[in-house]
Amino acid sequence: MANQNYYKANLRDLQFLLFEQFKLDELLGKEPYPNWGKDEVVAVLEEAYGWAQKHMGPYNRSGDDEGCRLDNGQVRVPSGFKEIWKALFAAGWRTLAVETQHGGQAGPFTLAMMVEEFMCGSNTAFNMYPALTQGAADVILAFGTPHEIESYVPNMLNGKWAGTMCLTEPHAGSDVGSSNTQAIKRPDGQYTIKGTKIFISGGDQDMTDNIIHMVLARTPDAPPGTKGLSLFIVPKVRSDGTPNDVTCAGIEHKMGIRASSTAQLVFGDNDSCIGELLGEVENKGMSQMFHLMNYARIGVGLQGLALASSAYLNALEYAKDRKQGSSIKQWKDATAPRVPIIEHPDVRRMLLDMKSRVEGIRALAVKLTMHIDRQAALEKTGGDKTQIEYHQGQVDLLVPLIKAYGSDQAFSICATAIQVYGGAGYLKDWPVEQYARDSKIFSIYEGTNHIQAMDLVGRKLMQRGGANVQQFGKDVGAFVAANKEHATLADAVAVLGGAMEALTASGGKFMQWFGGGKMEMVPTVANRFLEMMSETTVGWLLLEQAVIAEAALGKLGPDHHDRAFYEGKRFAAQYFAYNVLPGVAAKAQLIAREDRTALDIPVAAFAP
Secondary structure, three states: OOOOOOOOOOHHHHHHHHHHOEEEEEEEEOOOOOOOOOHHHHHHHHHHHHHHHHHHHHHHHHHHOOOEEEEEEEEEOOHHHHHHHHHHHHHOOHHHHOOOOOOOOOOOOHHHHHHHHHHHHHHHHHHHHHHHHHHHHHHHHOOOOOOHHHHHHHHHHHOOEEEEEEOOOOOOOOHHHHHHOOEOOOOOOEHHHHHHHEEEEEEOOOOEEEEEEEEEEEEEOOOOHHHEEEEEEEOOOOOOOOOOOOOEEEEEOOOOOOOOOEEEEEOOOOOOOOOEOOOOOOOHHHHHHHHHHHHHHHHHHHHHHHHHHHHHHHHHHHHHHHHHOOOOOOOOOOOOOOOOOHHHHHHHHHHHHHHHHHHHHHHHHHHHHHHHHHHHHHHHHHHOHHHHHHHHHHHHHHHHHHHHHHHHHHHHHHHHHHHHHHHHHHHHOOOOOHHHHHHHHHHOOOOOHHHHHHHHHOOOHHHHHHHHHHHHHHHHHHHHHHHHHOOHHHHHHHHHHHHHHHHHHHHHHHHHHHHHHOHHHHHHHHHHHHHOOOHHHHHHHHHHHHHHHHHHHOOOOOOOOOOOOOOOOOOHHHHHHHEEEEOHHHHHHHHOOOOOOOHHOOHHHHOO
C-alpha cells in the first residue's frame, strides 16, 4: 500500500552546480555529447525529480514496513516494486549515460548521477536493484567478450534481467583475498562454480526473469590472495531456461533498507552451477571488480547525499511550520507568543550545519563526476594526454572521499534532522527516522570506510609519484591565492589556506611512517586524515560557490527571486569555514602527536 511521498530535493542547487560552478555547458553540443544542450539537461532533471516523487517516493515507507520475505527459496519483494521496476525501465532513466549502440542516450555521466540522487533519495532500498544491475552490465561491457556482451547486456539494460556483485564470504568478510569459492574448468570451456556468498544486495527477487551474478572465485592453480581471483558470469537461470543450481539460503533481517533483499547465496550445492569467465584471462577478477567498485562507491556517496539532503529539507519545512516556545528575545515574558522553531538559535545552527554539509558534499560529488565527463570528452576528441591524466588522477583521489565522508555525514545529518524534529522525529509519522536507519549501512558496504581511508593513504597519496595529490594542493592553493583579499570572504579563505597547510603536513607524516618502520600508526589515524581531506575539499568547494554567488548578487536587484539562494551560498560557506575547517588543523596536531594509546592498551584492559 503506497504512502505519502516525503522525498525532497533542491533543483536550484543542481542547476547552480552544473552551469555556474562546474560549467557542464562547455561540454554540451559536441563530442561526446553532441545531442545534449542546457535545455535538455534541465528538462531531464525536472522530469526525473517529478517521476521519482510520483512513482518511487510513495513506496519508500510501505516497502520498509513490509520488507522482503523468502518463500520456498524465492524472495518476494514488497507490494508495488514490480510495477516501479517496469515503469523505471520503460521511462529510460537507467540508460541516460549508456552509449547509443547499447540502447542508451549517451548523456553526461554527471547528469545520470544527479538523476541517481533522486532515485536513491526517493526509495533507497528499491533503487539498489536497478543500480546494481547497471553496475554488473557495465563491468561486462568493459571486460566481456563480444559474445558475453551480446548474451547478457541488452536484457540487463532493458530491465528483463537483473544483476548482482558477489564478493563477500562468511569466513572472510572484507578480506576478499580469503575467498575460497571454487571455479573448475569444464571441457566446454565453462566453469563449475561452488561456494557461498553472503550480504548480496538484491541477491534474489521476483521482479525479473533472471539474475546475472558477477561472482569472484578461484581456480585450482590460482595464486593465493586477491591476485588469484577471477570474475565469473553466473546466471540464476541458464540460457535453456533450466535452473543453474544457485540457491537463496536466506535473507538478512536488517536495521534499514529492509525492502532490499540482502541474501546468502549458495552456488553449486548440487555440483551443477555453471559460470563463464568474464573476458578471456583468469586471475583478473579484482581489477575487473574494481571497475565496478569505483562506480559503486560513487553511488554509495550519492545514496548518503540523497538521504541527507531530503532529511535536511524535511527538517527545514518542519522547523518553519512547527511553533513551540517564545523568542529568546522575549524570554522573560511568559505571555509572549509561540514562534516557529526555526526562530530558535540552536535549531538555526543545526539547519545551517546540515545545509552546508549537504551542499558541500553535493559539490564534491559533482566535481568528481565532472572530472569523469571532462576526461571522456578529451579521450573522445584526442585531447591533451596530460589533462586526461589530471582528470583521472583527481577521480582516483576523490572516490574514497565521496564514499566515506558522504556516508559518514549522511548518518550524522539524518540524526541531526531527527534532533530538529525533537520527539516527533523519533516516530514513524515522519521520514527522518527511516532515513537514519537506511543510511547507517552506507559506511559499511562497498568497502568499509576504514578501507576507503587505507586506500587513500596507502595508495592514492602516492599514485603517479604523488602527482595527483600535489595537483590537488595546487588547485586549492590557486583558489586561496586568487581570493585572499576578497571583500567579503577573505577571512574564510584564510582559514581554508590554514587547513590546506595542516593537511599537507599530515600527509608528510604518513610518508615518514611508511619509511621509518611505524606502519602501525598509519591505520590508527587513516580515518582522521580522510576526514581532514574531505573537510578541506568541501570547504574549498563551498567557498568557491560563495565567490560565484557574491559576484551574482552584485548584479541582482533587491527583490530578485535568486537573491536568497545566493545569500544562502555565502552563509553556508562562512559557517563551514568558521565552524568545521578549524578542526582540520586540530586533527593535524593529533596526528603529529603520534598517540599510541589505542595500540598499547592490553586486550585485557578493555574490560575486566
